[in-house]
Amino acid sequence: MKASDLIDLALETGFTFAGRVDPATLVPMNEVRDMCAVNKCKSYGKNWACPPACGTIEECAEKIHAFNCGVIVQTTAELEDELDFEGMGEAARKHGENYIKLLEAIRERTDEPLLALGAGGCKKCKSCTYPDAPCRFPDRLVHPMEGFGLMISEVCKKNGITYYYGRGTLTYVGCFLFNEDL
Ligand code: SF4
Secondary structure, eight states, X not given: XXXXXXXXXXXXXXXXXXXXXXXXXXXOOHXXXXXXXXXXXXXXXXXXTSTTTTOOHHHHHHHHTTOSXXXXXXXXXXXXXXXXXXXXXXXXXXXXXXXXXXXXXXXXXXXXXXXXXXXXXXXSSSSOOTTTSOOSOTTTOOXXXXXXXXXXXXXXXHTTOOOOOOTTEXXXXXEEEEOOOO
């Protein structure tokens, strides 16, 4: 797979931005993982995609750096004001749906190894098998970027990608890491 093909596919899917990232710039940090442990999303310790099941910070770094290429995808919403929770929810839903659509489109094209890093824990199954049985769909599993210790603003900054699009906007981010055909 070529990064340019994935970028085109992401834009066709409905993301507001898609751009290339270098996996070497993605540095998992314990501080981010610690915020994850506060468990606002209620997925910590309940899902194969989330900590602690997704591995130590060193193991996450190893998984990330096994790939030579990445593509970041963004959904930016324009909110009516900072209390526009409906707009925030709608953007989160759209981003999540498009992320899964794009993952399916990639899987139709290739079954090569891929690391899917999205927003929030894996929602593929109504109820995750963790910890009683292995993951049902390892090739469809989506890890949260924060669970991998990644500070999203830093990932964008290091790759020259805008994260803050101005007052009244909110941006959801995900990425895909893979080995690009050279
Ligand atoms: S694919 Fe299903 S079993 Fe696997 S991590 Fe996601 S929710 Fe859990």
